Amino acid sequence: MEELISISLGEKAPEIVIKNGTVFNVFTKKLEKVDVGIHKGYITSYGDSIKVNQNTRIIDANGLILVPGFIDGHIHYEVTKLSITMFAKLVLKYGTTAIISGLDETYSVLGKRGIEETINEVNSIPFTLFWGVPSKLPYTIPSSTLAYELGYDQASELLNKNYSWGIWETVAEFITNKDTDVMRSIILANNLHKPIFGCLPLANNSKINAACLAGVRLDHESYSPEEMYEKARRGMYVMIRESSVTHFLKKNIAIIKEFGIPTDRVGFCTDDVYAKDVIVHGHIDKVVRMAIEEGIAPEDAYRMASYNVSNMYMIDSIVGSISPGKLANIIFLEDFTKVKIKGVMSKGILVSWNGNYIYKFNPPTRPEFMLTTFKNARKISENDITVKAKGEKAKVLAIEVNDENPFRRKGKIFEVKTVSGEVLADPEKDLLYAVVVERHKGTGKVGTAFVTGFGLKEGAMASSSAPDDNxxxxxxxxxxxxVKAVNYIIENNGGMSLVKNGEIILSLPLPIGGIISDQEPEKMAEIENKFDKITKEMGSKLSSAISTMTFLPITAIPDYALTDKGLVDCIKLKIISPVLA
Known part of the structure; x- marks a missing residue:
């Protein structure tokens, strides 16, 4: 601290000075011609005549505009199937220098040790992760089976850690049901002055009122501008989500353009992205570009991607602006309106220039516990997938999926003939089997149901990366x-598989916890595209059948889901039979 103050006073020279650039000041919303001094990863000086010496590195930013590094306001980074080091390699050159994440997928399979390994890893690279303690795990109601659960006893320990920044994914039902663990965690977080991050999809006004009363500061999960407006007018900060899976920006930007909510109450997030999409379209830079195209002033769009997010999460003393005392997370732009990035600096390290990385990303050696998470998994047989029914005919409820909103799954009723008292899949009617196989605790549970909308005419696909229970x-x-697809994953300690006529035709190893890998982002994107191409050849009309499949266990969003416990009615919050009559 003393050294940094000496540099800011001009008594000593910083390691780096960025000269001749134009800085976007998020406080004045003006472009200012100033120099920026940087030392040990922090901005020390802002202005003219910054002291230099023979060891000071000068970066000439003539003709460039400097904006704060982008912050993804809510992301399950594990959905990329990349380790945090390789995720950073995926997004950094697109200007994302920090993320807010609950690492809930990591915790579900690796527990507290997995969280600590991830935080130590991210602290060793030029990238920043602000971790929120999950409100409770599992999120699923009724509870599914995880390797590691999280209640108040675990949350109370973790909330007191200096590497936690609040409570993540405070699901609406935990509040309305007055869940004891969550209530106690909220009280503790309030006492520690750490914010509550909400998860309030499709919430009515009563639920929003209850969440506000519980202290929820912000929410990322709105399915319409009207829903978002009701949250914002009750005092919540809100985030516009634009992900690989759900595309809400063009619709929900109306909260500003039509409903008149000030831009400083709004931020950006992606929630879930895939390497194949980021490499083609970008990350938060894409969202900023879209907002500008929708008529948002560039000055406001950049604030929504940086300062606004830092403010709502109460981390604005660390990131979100180019100002003294903040991490030197800086994007060098060639074009302010088109969001054309020349280079990116993160934690004072120039990581990329002209779209190429300068920094070398080297994932750490993984401890054994992270690579052996299938010790309790039991292989399945065809008998585990049997759905019995009485009579010659049966009415079956199938979970219906679509590309428009893969998270919002309705039900569709089929009338089918039974065979020896059993309901069979019928690909011609687009009635397929869906199973979730427990792999953490050796319970042997297999949840079986039916799905429609996938369109597969042959084969099967499986994945051990499957939020939120994995x-x-x-x-x-x-x-x-x-059976072949599932057992292959068990035999190989995690991954994705695609099977046709009893043969594995494509696979993706996910050795770390069964959910992520140290794969290069470009290679990951290549494999993701192969899965999509082949499943379309097998009959699917979905843009990404295997990605849609991985979200089937999520119960936080109506109407239906599937966990290892069975088919879940997400409105009544209970397990139901797929056979109605």
Whole structure:
């Protein structure tokens, strides 16, 4: 601290001075011609005549505009299937220098040790992660099976850690049901002056009132501008989400353009992204570009991608602006309106220039516990996928999926003939099997149901990356291929698989916790595209059938989901039979 103050006073020279650039000041919303001094990763000086010496590195930013590094306001980074080091490599050159994440997928399979390993890893690279303690795990109601659960006893310890910044994903039902663990965690977080991050999809006004009363400071999960407006007018900060899966910006930007909510109450997030999309379209830079195209002033769009997010999460003393005392997270722009990035600096390290990385990303050696998470997994047989019914005919409820909103799953009723008292999949009617196989505690539980909308005419697919419980989820046209796909994942300690006629035709290893890998982002994107291409050849009309499948266990969003416990009615919050009559 003393050294940094000496530099800011001009008594000593900083390691780096950025000269001749134009800085976007998020406080004045003006472009200012100033120099920036940087030392040991922090901005020390802002203005003219910054002291230099023979060791000072000068970066000439003539003709460039400097804006604060982008912050993704809510992301499950594990959905990329990349380790945090390789995720940073995916997004840094697009200007994202910090993220807010709950690491809930990591905790569900690796527990507290997995969180600490991830935080130590991210602290060793030029990237910043602000971790929120999950409100409770599992999120699923009724509870699914995880390797590690999180209640108040665990949350109270973690909230007191200096590496936690609040409570993540405070699901509306935990508040309205007055869940004891969550209530106690909220009280503790309030006492520690750490914010509550909400998860309030499709919430009515009563639920929003209750969440505000519980202290929820912000929310990222709005499905319409009207819903978002009701949250904002009750005092919540809100985030516009634009992900690989759900595309809400063009619709929800109306909260500013039509409903008149001030831009400083709004931030940006992605929630879930895939390497294949980031490499083509960008990350938060894409969201800023879209907002500007929708008529938001560039000055406001850049604030929504940086300062606004830092303010709502109460981390604005660390990130969100180019000002003394903040991390030197800086984007060098060639074009302010088109968001054309020349280079990126993170934690005072120039990581990329002209779209190429200068910094070398080297993932750490992984401890054994992170690579052996299938010790309790039990292989399945075709008998585990049996759905019995009485009579010659049956009415079956299938979970219906679509590309428009993969999270919002309705139900569709099929009338089918039974075979020897069993309901079988019928690919011609787009009625497929779906299973979730418990792999954490050796319970042997297999949740079985039916799905429609996938369109597969043959084969099966499976994945152990499957938020939020990360058991093995599989969808297929026949039992034999599902068994092959699931058991292959168990045999290989995690991953994704695609099966046709009893043969593995494509696979993706996910050795770290069964959910992520140290794969290069470009290679990950290549494999993701192969899965999409082949599943379309197998009949699917979805843009990404395997990605849609991985979200089947999420119960926080109506109407139906599937966990290892069975088919879940997400409105009544109970397990139901897929056979109605």
């Amino acid at each position: 058991n093995i989820v599989s969808v297929g046209t026949n039992k034999a291929d599902i």
